[in-house]
Amino acid sequence: MASTAGTAPVTTAPASDDSSRRRGLTGYVLLVPGVVWLALFFVIPFYSLVATSLYDPGGSVFSGYEMSYQFSNYWHAIQDYWEPLLRSLWYAGLATLICLVLGYVLAYAIAFKAGRWKNLMLVLVIAPFFTSFLVRTLSWKLILADGGLIVNSLQAVHLLGPDGRLLATPFAVICGIVYNFLPFMVLPLFASIDKIDHRLIEASSDLYANPFVGFWKVTWPLSLPGVVSGTLLTFIPAAGDYINAQLLGSPNQRMVGNVIQNLFTQANDYPAAGALSMILMILIVAMVLFYVRRAGTEELL
Amino acid sequence: MRWLRDHLVLILGILILLYTFVPIFVVVLMSFNDPSSKLIYRFDGFTLHNWLNPCEPEGMCHALGTSIQISLLATIGSTILGTLMAFALVRHDFLGRSSMNLLIFLPMATPEIVMGSSLLALFVAAGFAGQLGFWTILIAHVMFCLSFVVVTVRARLAGMDDNLEQAAMDLYATPRQTFWRITFPLVFPGILGAALLSFSLSFDDFIVTNLNAGNTTTFPMYVWGVAQRGIPMQVNVIGTLMFMVSVLIVVGSEVNSRRRTAKLATR
Missing domain, CATH: 1.10.3720.10 (MetI-like)
Known part of the structure; x- marks a missing residue:
């Protein structure tokens, strides 16, 4: 960092931070345990996953697999499971969009309208999520159950047919995903919106922008970093989730997570499961890169 | 009308917050449930049984x-x-x-x-x-x-x-x-x-x-397992306890940090 030291006084805090960093062995010593752990149990496993996805599908967990660079595993996985794969992306995308709308309203209300209740409201956003994910999802199952309050009232106003149901429909699964991942959206959005200088919004209204134009031209663009990280933090886990699909859906709402989990634990078809896992990862990475490029927020990492 | 317009976003925000608490109410309620059958998951009657025998399942x-x-x-x-x-x-x-x-x-x-x-x-x-x-x-x-x-x-x-x-x-x-x-x-x-x-x-x-x-x-694997067979109400007791303990921790640390800032301010 010696080259930046000369310019440090001109620029602000982050650059001068660099020059105050100590050099020497200590830094490496502090890093080693964590890096070794991540290398052993995150990076190398990823390599095993790639290897597994290329094994000869003729083997089994017990007799062992042979490495035969079976790229056809990928092709077969797509042929057999394109439906749950697409469904995962579609459900996750739709849920992310709904989360964005709900989360934006909530984050905006906390940041700008809550006044001295700001901290309390922020705690209340996270509080429900201290209960187990599965227990919460099961309680949605009860709320949306046939003959339950919601289904009965929807039937009474004829929004739902007499034998219509909510459980085991895409609606229930998407609702569950929206519910479970909402805080991942609200917190980054709040962080972004809370930083916006209120005077900018006042200035826009002084210049005769109506509130909607003011929002669209000032607040929304300034909150974009929060929108990008919030949507990513919601979309990525949602696309891999299968708890909601399993507990609130039927086999018709099977997502790719259900399939991978079944292939690994029940069918013991490791090559297919590995290939499907890799396909999911590749799709997500591609979408994320494309999205971050388009949204133009490179400082995300 | 004007009041409503000024507070619309806040009201919507509070409604969304309430929505996130709906399952928690259900979990707390069901922890007091006296189920009439193992297979039907609905509120049948009030009992303290689940709280007094949390480890029954x-x-x-x-x-x-x-x-x-x-x-x-x-x-x-x-x-x-x-x-x-x-x-x-x-x-x-x-x-x-x-x-x-x-x-x-x-x-x-x-x-x-x-x-x-x-x-x-x-x-x-x-x-x-x-x-x-x-x-x-x-x-x-x-x-x-x-x-x-x-x-x-x-x-x-x-x-x-x-x-x-x-x-x-x-x-x-x-x-x-x-x-x-x-x-x-x-x-x-x-x-x-x-x-x-x-x-x-x-x-x-x-x-x-x-x-x-x-x-x-x-525990999550246990819940996953029983979700297919019929859920013992004690699962909701644990869910309620988890919620209460974490809220206590958060509130406690908040009070603690406020007290500390107040102390610093009076010095």
């Missing part, structure tokens, strides 16, 4: 115990490793900083199902397929909690004013004294927050755990 408290053990150990492990890394990232210079940032970011951006299945692929390839259980779950949990610890502690460290440390050094404190009397107490809230986050991530994890658990059953 076979295997539930054992699974809960396993979960608590794993989460405690995973929290200790990931908090120590992650705090060391955060100090290195903020305070020390080293080669490969950007790849280090990537290495820390990636586990948070990988879907759990991919992380879990790759770890399983490794364990199987290394010949541990028969030994999946407590230790493999623990390894996995330390791995995925680590990044969250680094990010949380790093934020605390980076936002810290280093004038106090400079002052301590100027007053002839040794580096060791400076660290333990000044730096560590200042970073401690960040470390504590990271530890709490780790504990709840680890305690609540299902997807990664389920793939690497072998025959061991954690």
Whole structure:
């Protein structure tokens, strides 16, 4: 960092931070345990996953697999499971969009309208999520159950047919995903919106922008970093989730997570499961890169 | 009408908050449920039975115990490793900083199902397929909690004013004294927050755990299992307890920090 030291006084805090960093062995010593752990149990496993996805599908967990660079595993996985794969992306995308709308309203209300209740409201956003994910999802199952309050009232106003149901429909699964991942959206959005200088919004209204134009031209663009990280933090886990699909859906709402989990634990078809896992990862990475490029927020990492 | 227009966003926000609490009300309510049949999951009548006999369902408290053990150990492990890394990232210079940032970011951006299945692929390839259980779950949990610890502690460290440390050094404190009397107490809230986050991530994890658990059953796995057969109401007792304990911790730390700021202000 010696080259930046000369310019440090001109620029602000982050650059001068660099020059105050100590050099020497200590830094490496502090890093080693964590890096070794991540290398052993995150990076190398990823390599095993790639290897597994290329094994000869003729083997089994017990007799062992042979490495035969079976790229056809990928092709077969797509042929057999394109439906749950697409469904995962579609459900996750739709849920992310709904989360964005709900989360934006909530984050905006906390940041700008809550006044001295700001901290309390922020705690209340996270509080429900201290209960187990599965227990919460099961309680949605009860709320949306046939003959339950919601289904009965929807039937009474004829929004739902007499034998219509909510459980085991895409609606229930998407609702569950929206519910479970909402805080991942609200917190980054709040962080972004809370930083916006209120005077900018006042200035826009002084210049005769109506509130909607003011929002669209000032607040929304300034909150974009929060929108990008919030949507990513919601979309990525949602696309891999299968708890909601399993507990609130039927086999018709099977997502790719259900399939991978079944292939690994029940069918013991490791090559297919590995290939499907890799396909999911590749799709997500591609979408994320494309999205971050388009949204133009490179400082995300 | 004007009042409504001014407060519309706040009202909508509060409604959304209320919506997030709906399942919690149901969990609390169902913890007092007296079910008439094991198969139909609905509120049939009030009873204290579930609260007085929390460990009645076979295997539930054992699974809960396993979960608590794993989460405690995973929290200790990931908090120590992650705090060391955060100090290195903020305070020390080293080669490969950007790849280090990537290495820390990636586990948070990988879907759990991919992380879990790759770890399983490794364990199987290394010949541990028969030994999946407590230790493999623990390894996995330390791995995925680590990044969250680094990010949380790093934020605390980076936002810290280093004038106090400079002052301590100027007053002839040794580096060791400076660290333990000044730096560590200042970073401690960040470390504590990271530890709490780790504990709840680890305690609540299902997807990664389920793939690497072998025959061991954690609490989320127990709930998953009974979800197919009929849910004992005691699950809701545990859910309610978890909610209450975490709210107490959050409120307690909030009150504590307010009291401390108030004390500082009156001095």
